[in-house]
Amino acid sequence: xxxxxxKKMHWQAAKKVINTIEQAGFxxxxxxxxxxxxxxxxxxxxxxxxxxxxxxxxQAIFTHTIDVGIAHGTVLVLDFGEPIxxxxxxxxxxxxxxxxxxxxxxxxxxKEDLKRRDFTMNAMALSKSGDYIDYYNGRQxxxxxxxxxxxxxxxxxxxxxxxxLRAVRFxxxxxxxxxxxxxxxxxxxxxxxxxxxxxxxxxxxxxxFTSKHTQMGIEYIENTSLSNYLPGKFNHHxxxxxxxxxxxxGWAYFCLVNESDLSLLSAYRCSNKDKLFTKGVLGAYxxxxxxxxxxxxxxxxxxxxETACQFAKWQNNVLxxxxxxxxxxxxxxxxxxxxELAISGRDLMEWSSEKRGAWIKRTxxxxxxxVLNREVExxxxxxxxxxxxxxxxx
Numbered sequence: 288x289x290x291x292x293x294k295k296m297h298w299q300a301a302k303k304v305i306n307t308i309e310q311a312g313f314x315x316x317x318x319x320x321x322x323x324x325x326x327x328x329x330x331x332x333x334x335x336x337x338x339x340x341x342x343x344x345x346q347a348i349f350t351h352t353i354d355v356g357i358a359h360g361t362v363l364v365l366d367f368g369e370p371i372x373x374x375x376x377x378x379x380x381x382x383x384x385x386x387x388x389x390x391x392x393x394x395x396x397x398k399e400d401l402k403r404r405d406f407t408m409n410a411m412a413l414s415k416s417g418d419y420i421d422y423y424n425g426r427q428x429x430x431x432x433x434x435x436x437x438x439x440x441x442x443x444x445x446x447x448x449x450x451x452l453r454a455v456r457f458x459x460x461x462x463x464x465x466x467x468x469x470x471x472x473x474x475x476x477x478x479x480x481x482x483x484x485x486x487x488x489x490x491x492x493x494x495x496f497t498s499k500h501t502q503m504g505i506e507y508i509e510n511t512s513l514s515n516y517l518p519g520k521f522n523h524h525x526x527x528x529x530x531x532x533x534x535x536x537g538w539a540y541f542c543l544v545n546e547s548d549l550s551l552l553s554a555y556r557c558s559n560k561d562k563l564f565t566k567g568v569l570g571a572y573x574x575x576x577x578x579x580x581x582x583x584x585x586x587x588x589x590x591x592x593e594t595a596c597q598f599a600k601w602q603n604n605v606l607x608x609x610x611x612x613x614x615x616x617x618x619x620x621x622x623x624x625x626x627e628l629a630i631s632g633r634d635l636m637e638w639s640s641e642k643r644g645a646w647i648k649r650t651x652x653x654x655x656x657x658v659l660n661r662e663v664e665x666x667x668x669x670x671x672x673x674x675x676x677x678x679x680x681x
Contacts, residue, residue: 297332300369304336304349305415307366308373311348313340314397315373316412316420323408326419326429327461336373337412339395345373359391376400379446398422405443405450406457406469407435432463440472448479451513452491459495459504470511477512488517489555496537502526518554519545528601536594539565543572543598564591571595575606581659584617585625592617621658621665628655629667630674638674653677 301317308315315338317325324331338345342357351365360375378392378399394400397412397420404410407428412420419426428435434454436443444451451473454465465473480488495504506523508514514521525544531537538561542551547569552562567587572595574583587595596610622628632647654673658665663673 295330295332297334297369297371300367301334301336301371302415303367304364304371304373307348308336308338308340308345309415311340311344313338313344315340316397316414318401318412319404319409322411322413322419323425323429325413326408326411326426334371336371337376337397337400338373339376339397340373341375341393345375360393377403379403402437403446404437405447405453407437408457410437428466432461433466434458434461434463434469435466436469436472440469441475444472444476444479448476449483449487449491451476451480451511452483452488452508455504455507455511455513456491456494456498458507459498459500462500462503465507473511473513478516480513480516485554486556489557492541492555493534493537496541497532497534499530501529501537519548519551525602528603531597535561535564536568536597539568539594540598540601543569543602567591568594568598572598575599576604579613581616581620582656584613585620585622585655585659589614589617621661622655625655627665628658628670629665630654630670634667634671635674638671639678650674650677 305315305317315336317334318337319333319335321331321334340348342354342360342362345362345364346352346354349364349366353363353365355361355363355372356374360377362373364371364373375393376395376397376399378394379390401410401412401420401422407423407425409425410423411425414420423437424435434457436450436454454469454473457463458465495501495508498504502523505521505526508517508521509523519541522544526540529537529540531540538552538555538557542548542565545551549562549565549569552565568591571583571587571591574580574587575592575595576599584592592613593610596606596613599606617623628651630651632643632651635647635650636643654663654670654677657663657673657677658670663669
């Protein structure tokens with residue numbers, strides 16, 4: 288493990304930053320999620336440092352720094368090839384928006400700094416030599432696979448309501464349980480999640496959707512009453528078989544189990560790309576449950592069709608064909624995309640005396656269908672003859 292610690296570029300840079308700070312007479316330690324993941328033997332290159340040096344003292348020690356959050360004590364150090372965030376030990380007070388402190392006070396004591404953090408597993412520090420500073424039993428809680436708030440849980444969630452959803456997210460990622468008092472505090476403070484911006488909530492839900500144990504996270508959201516204050520319905524029974532590392536798949540499935548309610552993507556401020564993907568997958572899923580046609584196979588990309596097949600599996604719907612069957616049938620189509628049609632609207636205008644109008648799209652759609660059904664070859668001259676026959680019939 289320590290060999291990995293030595294080799295990673297961010298960790299090497301962090302060690303050099305710590306050395307430099309210590310040579311200047313101050314303390315410095317690696318803190319936060321990197322320490323937790325180091326103990327769990329998981330990779331994490333997001334290495335942050337906490338120090339007894341004040342921000343202006345950090346700036347004086349290093350040659351290349353950027354003020355990324357100096358009001359909160361954070362300076363970005365660039366001296367050793369990798370950007371390393373260095374933050375002064377601090378305490379915080381007053382959380383009127385249930386998210387950010389109203390006041391930050393710099394201190395020289397590491398224990399006071401770690402005391403303000405969310406969970407014990409995130410409240411450890413690591414020296415440059417790999418020794419742990421663990422005032423709040425973080426390693427013991429990790430060994431017991433339990434998520435426990437630092438100090439008084441109600442106070443931690445009063446300070447930052449997003450921490451409640453973070454607890455759920457860590458549980459679903461690590462398959463940890465949430466400690467009883469911490470869980471009870473989430474029950475009591477669940478309504479305060481409404482103070483948190485929907486964009487931040489979306490990020491946490493995306494991480495739950497892409498975790499190894501999504502159903503556990505959904506069940507915690509249900510059982511803590513967080514679900515009462517979030518858009519959509521959270522029913523863990525619908526997530527029994529679900530697993531995906533793609534957040535878009537997670538959001539599409541969330542819409543599906545909410546009666547294909549696409550408005551949820553707007554409620555959570557998801558991107559237009561998310562909306563387009565979800566609309567396609569839900570459309571393909573409906574086609575799969577009915578008789579999928581050649582035009583359906585042409586309309587949907589393989590990635591969309593594969594996701595729709597997964598949805599059927601997760602919803603316990605047995606399809607009369609496999610995804611491999613769909614791949615074969617799609618590859619056997621005369622064309623793979625509408626853009627491959629040998630004629631365009633301009634051709635139709637040249638072949639007809641009619642003015643531009645909706646008839647062009649109707650005719651092109653009919654031409655695509657004729658090609659897919661092998662009624663005509665995808666050849667411009669043959670399609671021209673087909674068009675005149677089709678036009679005369681119309």
